Every structure is written in C-alpha cells, then in structure tokens.
Amino acid sequence: xxxxxxxxxxxxxxxVAGASAAATLDDIKDRGKIHCxxxxxxxxxxxxxxxxxxQGFDVDFCRALGAAIFNDSDAVExxxxxxxxxxxxxxxxxxxxxxxxxxxxxxxxxxxKTTFVGINYYDGQGFxxxxxxxxxxxxxxxxxxxxxETGTTTELNLADFFRVNGMSYEPxxxxxxxxxxxxxxxxxxxxxxxxxxxxAGVRAALKDPAAYIILPEIVSKEPLGPAVRxxxxxxxxxxxxxxxxxxxxxxxxVTSANVAELAKGTDNPEINRMLGSEGxxxxxxxxxxxxxxxxxxxxxxxxxxxxxxxGENTPIGLARGLNALWTEGGLQYSPPFR
Amino acid sequence: MSDAAIPQAERFxxxxxxxxxxxxxxxxxxxxxxxxxxxxxxxxxxxxxxLAALGKPIRFDFLGDTASYDINQKLIEYSSTDSHGxxxxxxxxxxxxxxxxxCVTATVIGVIGGVLRLSNNWLVSRLMxxxxxxxxxxxLLLWIFVCMFTLTALAPQPRAFRGENPEATMKLWDSIxxxxxxxxxxxxxFSRSLxxxxxxxxxxxxxxxxxxxxxxxxxxxxxxxxxxxxxxQTATGDRPKTLGVNTALIVVPVLALLVILGFHIGKPALAGxxxxxxxxxxxxLIALWLGLSLYTGTYIVEAVRSGxxxxxxxxxxxxxxxxxxPGRTMSLVVLPQAMRIIIPQLISQYLNLTKNSSxxxxxxxxxxxxxxxxxxxNQTGREMExxxxxxAIYLTISLLISGxxxxxxxxxxxxxx
Ligand SMILES: N[C@@H](CCC(=O)N[C@@H](CS)C(=O)NCC(=O)O)C(=O)O
Numbered sequence: 001x002x003x004x005x006x007x008x009x010x011x012x013x014x015x016v017a018g019a020s021a022a023a024t025l026d027d028i029k030d031r032g033k034i035h036c037x038x039x040x041x042x043x044x045x046x047x048x049x050x051x052x053x054x055q056g057f058d059v060d061f062c063r064a065l066g067a068a069i070f071n072d073s074d075a076v077e078x079x080x081x082x083x084x085x086x087x088x089x090x091x092x093x094x095x096x097x098x099x100x101x102x103x104x105x106x107x108x109x110x111x112x113k114t115t116f117v118g119i120n121y122y123d124g125q126g127f128x129x130x131x132x133x134x135x136x137x138x139x140x141x142x143x144x145x146x147x148x149e150t151g152t153t154t155e156l157n158l159a160d161f162f163r164v165n166g167m168s169y170e171p172x173x174x175x176x177x178x179x180x181x182x183x184x185x186x187x188x189x190x191x192x193x194x195x196x197x198x199x200a201g202v203r204a205a206l207k208d209p210a211a212y213i214i215l216p217e218i219v220s221k222e223p224l225g226p227a228v229r230x231x232x233x234x235x236x237x238x239x240x241x242x243x244x245x246x247x248x249x250x251x252x253x254v255t256s257a258n259v260a261e262l263a264k265g266t267d268n269p270e271i272n273r274m275l276g277s278e279g280x281x282x283x284x285x286x287x288x289x290x291x292x293x294x295x296x297x298x299x300x301x302x303x304x305x306x307x308x309x310x311g312e313n314t315p316i317g318l319a320r321g322l323n324a325l326w327t328e329g330g331l332q333y334s335p336p337f338r
Numbered sequence: 339m340s341d342a343a344i345p346q347a348e349r350f351x352x353x354x355x356x357x358x359x360x361x362x363x364x365x366x367x368x369x370x371x372x373x374x375x376x377x378x379x380x381x382x383x384x385x386x387x388x389l390a391a392l393g394k395p396i397r398f399d400f401l402g403d404t405a406s407y408d409i410n411q412k413l414i415e416y417s418s419t420d421s422h423g424x425x426x427x428x429x430x431x432x433x434x435x436x437x438x439x440x441c442v443t444a445t446v447i448g449v450i451g452g453v454l455r456l457s458n459n460w461l462v463s464r465l466m467x468x469x470x471x472x473x474x475x476x477x478l479l480l481w482i483f484v485c486m487f488t489l490t491a492l493a494p495q496p497r498a499f500r501g502e503n504p505e506a507t508m509k510l511w512d513s514i515x516x517x518x519x520x521x522x523x524x525x526x527x528f529s530r531s532l533x534x535x536x537x538x539x540x541x542x543x544x545x546x547x548x549x550x551x552x553x554x555x556x557x558x559x560x561x562x563x564x565x566x567x568x569x570x571q572t573a574t575g576d577r578p579k580t581l582g583v584n585t586a587l588i589v590v591p592v593l594a595l596l597v598i599l600g601f602h603i604g605k606p607a608l609a610g611x612x613x614x615x616x617x618x619x620x621x622x623l624i625a626l627w628l629g630l631s632l633y634t635g636t637y638i639v640e641a642v643r644s645g646x647x648x649x650x651x652x653x654x655x656x657x658x659x660x661x662x663x664p665g666r667t668m669s670l671v672v673l674p675q676a677m678r679i680i681i682p683q684l685i686s687q688y689l690n691l692t693k694n695s696s697x698x699x700x701x702x703x704x705x706x707x708x709x710x711x712x713x714x715x716n717q718t719g720r721e722m723e724x725x726x727x728x729x730a731i732y733l734t735i736s737l738l739i740s741g742x743x744x745x746x747x748x749x750x751x752x753x754x755x
Binding site for chain 2: 175
C-alpha cells in the first residue's frame, strides 16, 4: 500500500508540471466544465441538498464562474475535499480552484505554492461548548478536551491560544466535520472549535442546538477565499475578477433582477464597463463581454448570495458584520472595473 | 590424435547472447533490469524536476521548523513550540507503543485461542471458530471504529463523575476511572524522588534506574546463592534450602529502596473538565489496541492451530503412553515442536499488526502516519519528503522486527539429527 502512495505521489508530481504549465482556462474550456474543490459538508457554505445537488455560499461562487465562462452555472463539477487533502488536490491538478473555506495565510501562499485571489468571507475562529458546562468564556477552558479538524489553521491557532493564555488542553484530532460533530455530541470532547461561520452551521445541525452556546471570543483572523495553483496568472485573474464583479455589483446596485436591464447600457460608466456595454474587459480576460452579466444573473450580487445562503433569515443566521460593504462599515470592497 | 579431433575453442559471437541457451537467460535478465532501472530513474527524475519547477525542491530542513501543533498521547515531553522532527519522534514512539501492546495481547489471545480451538469440548472449539470467523472477515478499520464508538458512546463522560450522587463512580477503591475519553490508571510516585537525567532526546527517571539496578543485583545474588547450593549438594549430597533466601535477596532490597524513595500510588482525580494525575490511556489508544489485537489474534489462532496439528500425532500418543497429563503434553511436548511452524507465521502477523497500526489516523491516535504523514505533511506541504520518510521508517521497523524474529527462530528451531 505504501508503494502505491509513493508512485501515486510521483505520478501526481508528474501531473503537477503538466497542469501548471498549461493554461487552466484553456483546459477548462476544452473540458466543458470547471472542477471546483469544496468542503465535504459545511452547512451554508457547501452541502448537498435533499436532491444531492451542492448548495451554499462557496458553491454559488463556483456557479458564477460556470456562468461567466460557459453561460451555464451548472457547468461545474464539485469535488469534495477534506481539510487535509485540499492542497494536494489543487497542486496535482485534480481541481482547478478551491472555494473551500480556506484561510489565506503566508505559508500557504508562499510555501505551499497556492495563490489566493480574494477573500469572499472574513472570518475568525470561535468555540462552542454545551451550556451544561456553565462556561462563559474561552479563558475558562483550562484542561478541556477539544475536538479539532486536522490539516486546518484551526489546530495551529488552538495551540497558540492555549499556550499564550498559559492553559493546557487535550486535543482530539478528527478528519472531518461529520465525525467531529458526532464525537462532540457524545461528549468525547468538551469543546468544538473551528471558523465561527462554520460553527454556526454545525450548531444549527446538532440534535438540540439550544443546548450549546458559542463563546464570545474570536481568537484568530480567518480570511477565507478562493485559491488557485501558483503560476497561472490568467486563470487567477478570471477567478479574481468574477468574484470582484459580484462585490462591485452590490456596490453599484446591480442585482440578479435588474442586471439584464442594466446590461443594455446605463449612465454609469463603471457599470457599463463591468457589464460589457462599454470597453472590452471581458475579452482581456479571455471571456465573453457579458461574463459579469451572466454571473450576476445566475447567482445574484455578493449581498444576494450572502443573504440566500448564510444570512439572518437562514438557519445559519449570520450577520453581515465584517462582510458588509466598505460603504457600510464592512471590509468587502472591489477594485475598480476600468 | 589428429588436430581435427580437438574441439575448437568456440569463438564468442554476439548472436550467442540470444541463440545460445547458456547466455540467453542472463541476457534477458540484463535487459529487464536495465528497463526497470530506466523506468525508475525516469519516474524519480520526472518527480524531482517537476517539484523543482514548482518551486518545491526535495529538502528535509522543514523537520527543524516549529511544529505549532499539539499531540494528546505522548511518551516523551512535547509541546507545540518543539520542532516537526520531535513531533515525528513522538508519533514514532506512539506507533511502537501500540504495536508492542498489540503484538503482546494478540499473541496471548492467539495462543490461548489456538489451543482452545482444538479443544475436545464442542462448545469451546465452536466459540473459537466463531471468534475467528467474525473478526477475520470484517475489515480491521471497522473493528477499530466499533471499539472507538462503543467506548465513546457507552462509557460515562468525566462530568458524570461529578456531584453528590454521581452517575458514575471510579472502580477498584477509587483508583481507576473509566471515561469515554480514556482510562485513567494509578501511577507510581516517589515523594523523595532522585529526579531525572536528561539524555538530550528524553528524560530517564533515576528512580527507575535505581530500582532496576537493585533488582539486578538481587537477582545476581540469588543466582550466586543457588550456585553455592548446587556446589554443597554435589559435595555433601544435602541441598540447603534456597527458596526463602533467594526471595529475600531479591525482594527485601527493592522494598527497602521503595521505602527510602517514598513510594506511593498516585490516584487520578477529577479536576475541571477531565481527570488529572495517574496514567492516561486515551480512548483512541485503547480502541486501536483492542481492534488490532482482536483482529490479528484471529490469524495467530489459526497459526497456532495449524502448528499444533502439524506435530505428528505419535508425539501426543507417546506422551500419554508415558502417563503425561494432557495439559503438560501440550506445553512440554507439542507446543515446543509446533513453534517452528508457528514462528514464521507469527513474524508476518507482527509485521502486519505494526503496519496496520497506521489506521490510527482514522480515530485520532497520533501515530507516525498522523504526525509525519498527517499534520506535518499538511502544514508544511512537503508531500514527497514526508511520504519518503514514512516509507523509510516503516521499512526499517519491519526489517528490525523480522530480523529479530528470524534470529529467535534460528535459536528455537529443531536441530535435525
Ligand atoms: N479556515 C480553516 C478551516 C477550514 C476547514 O477545514 N473547516 C472545516 C470546519 S468547518 C471544514 O470545512 N470541514 C468540512 C469538511 O470536513 O469537509 C483553514 O483554512 O484551515
């Protein structure tokens, strides 16, 4: 078995060069669909609905890309990846990009040779505990057993947080959310920690959500965003600017409802350039002129995507917070379309 | 004699490499070997150049970087500020720990089970067949999961031990706590401890060394005493009693040392979220250990059974003709002869168990695969280096085990006359 892994790794490494040398966008166009790496199930971000289709915040960004490139938001194949194997999947060419609640960090960007092209959700790490324990702050967790998913920034932040606060803990490492949830519900660990956004989804999916509380501390910065392979700037540009278009659409008031109308031309040159009625931005990306129109028509602008999947009227119930537009006190901001 | 009769020394022609059966097989082997080497070289070269092109040349210096992650079950001191190299060492020791524990229990299960399997008692032998068939025919990973989830679902949580009328209580005079996070056992403590020696990689307890030294000296003295008794017996025909003196020689100094060191038992106690103190065997360790032992035990049962059955029936009959009881026949006559058939199979089962311990990652036991091939690989992104190292380490462990067992086999095998 070890041998197979070895040769797998070698062959994988062989593929790497092939994949990174060729232009990803051309490969995608030849193939007719995008290979998008998503989580194995994080409610609100990417999870299968009752018909087995992928739904969620991250999924909608993949669909926007499908619409922008093929005018078909279903021209996406979703590949579910665990926290552990996502970077290998990306670098071996198994997926074209990750929209997988992946935190942008220095070492991942520089040393792991992934390229982060934006931030679609500003997050931070939180803690959840059973109410019964009577804990009200993360500083009271001395000696607790903590369930963590391996291969994440979570496990590193956790070690830092407890060390800095001079506390001890017992880590219980698990491979994925499903197992972690089961162990947490059985009381094999006292604390469940991960990105606060995902924590809200996990809590909503517990048998008795009211019996658990999320502690007030947010112990890290987790800027989550799409990642592509290092060295293919054309493809990175496509992913970056489709996401920017969704944010810019919210900034300029373009929605899935009015985009078709506005695409005919407006008196706002920024909207016109973005939607392709002026200039040739689409062609510069190697896409059609109306790429942004299609993306917005398929999934709506950033605000619509947020509200539909994780907003306050969904079971996840997240407030916009840091993810509000910069004009409303948040951090979401698109560079200009010009 | 004419010249013509002397066969001419045949001149070597290149075509003989193919047409002459003396050379043909060597030719084929050389060609195949060259092809295989070329293929391996091509793959390795391909990987190395491509990794270099990706900006990730093969280097092992990441082992010196700070690991930044914590490990729950550890045999040596370790914290998140230590290096990846040390984390790997912790993982390696955990692998060796569970492999050792597993081999011991699997052997005990296997030998007892193998003998019972051949019992004349119908029920007992059928029960053993049932055990073998059930455990052997379900994948090991499932058994490990079964053990883990039984433990986490059925054993009480630490907080069940709390309060005036707790739902759960500790066993054996409040010295053992069985929780769904693991089992906490009492530990030996010394109130006048001699401390530890730091040998660079880990600490060695001076207390332990002292006890071992005193024990060794005691055994040595007892041996000497027995020798003296033998000498007296040969000289006078009377053998002085040695049992009492020998026991005293071994036990008394150790007891005295324990008292001097202030030996006492430290019991685990509930503190905060978990039990503190005592020796902690975490739930993943127990689940993995049980799963591995029960699964591998079935193969050893079969190995022992076949070994026993391979011993000529005449041996048993001869033993009973001499009036030796069945139990002693088994242990004195049959088993020693069965060993030479059992041991080679045992070697491969030990190897299997050790390699199968890599399933640890599935239940969160931090073994070598979970540290080096798991968190370290992930956080550093050094796939190639980590997998190569893993393979090298497992290969070394396996070679050591089979080397050791082969040596033992040489010693016990029947000397044919
Ligand atoms: N943002 C962190 C954590 C990301 C992460 O893996 N989160 C988990 C917890 S929500 C997850 O997505 N699990 C889903 C799965 O198991 O597939 C990182 O990039 O390391």
